[in-house]
Amino acid sequence: MPMLRIPTPLRTYTDGQSEVAVRGATVSDALSDLSARYPSIKQHIFNENGELRPFVNLFKGEENVRNLRGLDTPLSENDRLRIIPSIAGG
Amino acid sequence: MLPDLSHEEILRYSRHLLIPEVGLDGQRKLKGSSALVIGTGGLGSPVALYLAAAGIGRIGLVDYDVVDFTNLQRQVIHGTSTVGELKVESARNRMLDLNPEIQVDIYNEPFTSENAIQIARDYDILIDGTDNFPTRYLTNDVCVFLGKPNVYGSIYRFEGQTSVFYAKEGPCYRCLFPEPPPPGLVPSCAEGGVLGVLPGTIGTIQATEALKMLLGIGSSLVGRLLIYDALDMTVDFVNLRKNPNCRVCGPNADIRELIDYDAFCGVPGRDHDDGSAGAGWDIDARQLAPRLNEPEPPMLLDVREPHELEISSLPKAVNIPLGTLAARLSELDSAREMVVFCKAGTRSSRALELLVSAGFKKVKNLHGGINAWAREVDPKMPIY
Numbered sequence: 001m002p003m004l005r006i007p008t009p010l011r012t013y014t015d016g017q018s019e020v021a022v023r024g025a026t027v028s029d030a031l032s033d034l035s036a037r038y039p040s041i042k043q044h045i046f047n048e049n050g051e052l053r054p055f056v057n058l059f060k061g062e063e064n065v066r067n068l069r070g071l072d073t074p075l076s077e078n079d080r081l082r083i084i085p086s087i088a089g090g
Numbered sequence: 091m092l093p094d095l096s097h098e099e100i101l102r103y104s105r106h107l108l109i110p111e112v113g114l115d116g117q118r119k120l121k122g123s124s125a126l127v128i129g130t131g132g133l134g135s136p137v138a139l140y141l142a143a144a145g146i147g148r149i150g151l152v153d154y155d156v157v158d159f160t161n162l163q164r165q166v167i168h169g170t171s172t173v174g175e176l177k178v179e180s181a182r183n184r185m186l187d188l189n190p191e192i193q194v195d196i197y198n199e200p201f202t203s204e205n206a207i208q209i210a211r212d213y214d215i216l217i218d219g220t221d222n223f224p225t226r227y228l229t230n231d232v233c234v235f236l237g238k239p240n241v242y243g244s245i246y247r248f249e250g251q252t253s254v255f256y257a258k259e260g261p262c263y264r265c266l267f268p269e270p271p272p273p274g275l276v277p278s279c280a281e282g283g284v285l286g287v288l289p290g291t292i293g294t295i296q297a298t299e300a301l302k303m304l305l306g307i308g309s310s311l312v313g314r315l316l317i318y319d320a321l322d323m324t325v326d327f328v329n330l331r332k333n334p335n336c337r338v339c340g341p342n343a344d345i346r347e348l349i350d351y352d353a354f355c356g357v358p359g360r361d362h363d364d365g366s367a368g369a370g371w372d373i374d375a376r377q378l379a380p381r382l383n384e385p386e387p388p389m390l391l392d393v394r395e396p397h398e399l400e401i402s403s404l405p406k407a408v409n410i411p412l413g414t415l416a417a418r419l420s421e422l423d424s425a426r427e428m429v430v431f432c433k434a435g436t437r438s439s440r441a442l443e444l445l446v447s448a449g450f451k452k453v454k455n456l457h458g459g460i461n462a463w464a465r466e467v468d469p470k471m472p473i474y
């Protein structure tokens with residue numbers, strides 16, 4: 001299954017896990033699977049219209065899915081997804 | 091014309107002069123260059139120290155804060171002996187002790203839309219060591235408008251990000267993050283904490299990138315974001331591309347001058363918060379203390395994380411961390427008077443907003459948090 005890397009600020013919502021194996025043929029399916037298992041994470045990733053929030057970036061491998069096919073980007077078994085959020089600490 | 095090096099400087103920079111990629115010409119280039127470090131905190135400390143040691147001829151420091159004890163766990167440019175001093179002065183003294191051959195210009199003021207262009211104009215490169223979203227967007231836009239590289243670093247707990255945003259050659263910060271998160275969604279280091287050595291790692295990479303850019307050597311982080319996880323000890327890279335819809339560096343950019351960044355981000359551009367929930371919603375520690383001895387005292391709601399209770403706590407307080415409050419409202423009695431508190435009043439102000447929007451009316455925020463209680467009511471309690 002594709003692996004999704006969870007950034008530190010969102011690990012509160014995944015029981016502290018830094019990686020979650022997700023099911024799905026597309027990025028959208030994978031995120032639905034994540035949200036189904038960890039419902040409180042959903043509002044941090046999607047806005048009210050079900051779109052990715054503008055301060056959340058999702059990468060498949062080294063590429064931002066916004067530069068691929070967005071939420072429709074296809075996934076295969078060995079793909080690695082990663083959420084990159086805005087953080088401001090310094 | 092590059093400046094010459096004195097015999098003392100040749101001796102001082104001997105280990106640089108031995109590297110073919112730097113050499114005498116490179117070191118003269120560094121002496122003739124300038125860098126502006128925004129923020130002299132966790133990231134700014136190693137950046138300023140290493141740039142000073144490396145012999146950047148002129149280094150500017152922007153900060154408006156004073157050194158306090160909670161800084162010293164990570165802000166290694168300062169010291170116990172400089173607690174209470176202006177950060178820019180504390181940092182300058184340390185840098186000139188390390189390398190008296192350089193010039194350090196200090197700006198003891200917040201970096202704002204009013205002064206940013208004026209301050210940044212005469213520097214070759216900017217290094218973003220700030221601790222808040224408004225100043226990060228400001229630093230980015232200043233760099234885009236002035237055509238300068240922005241060496242970015244950002245940290246949270248065990249995780250850091252770093253890149254070089256340089257709109258002339260690649261994406262800018264806004265290409266990756268068009269909008270900031272709503273206020274309160276991403277905790278600051280003051281609220282969420284940070285491993286002290288993490289800004290050392292990220293800041294040192296920022297200093298490395300700044301030196302490489304000034305020397306014109308190596309492959310920079312332009313177009314790449316480095317993500318470092320100290321807990322799992324992983325370093326990953328992702329590709330960053332110019333966003334065609336970017337509002338400052340895209341072909342149809344509509345932001346052409348500096349804007350009101352506090353309004354854009356919905357928060358003031360500083361991590362300092364006075365721990366107040368606003369007029370009428372606060373109760374001071376001294377007012378609260380006698381109320382707890384009444385026959386029907388208000389309920390105390392502690393919205394800190396459970397591990398913080400080991401540092402300090404109030405008797406009979408109910409602990410529901412802010413992150414779980416929305417899901418646990420049914421555990422609370424809205425008919426009863428309630429005082430919400432956290433460490434310093436920031437998280438509890440957000441909790442209060444949440445409670446009020448859920449219909450709670452008899453709620454107050456402990457102004458300044460349990461730290462204010464420790465200062466004003468119980469001097470035996472530690473402040474953190």
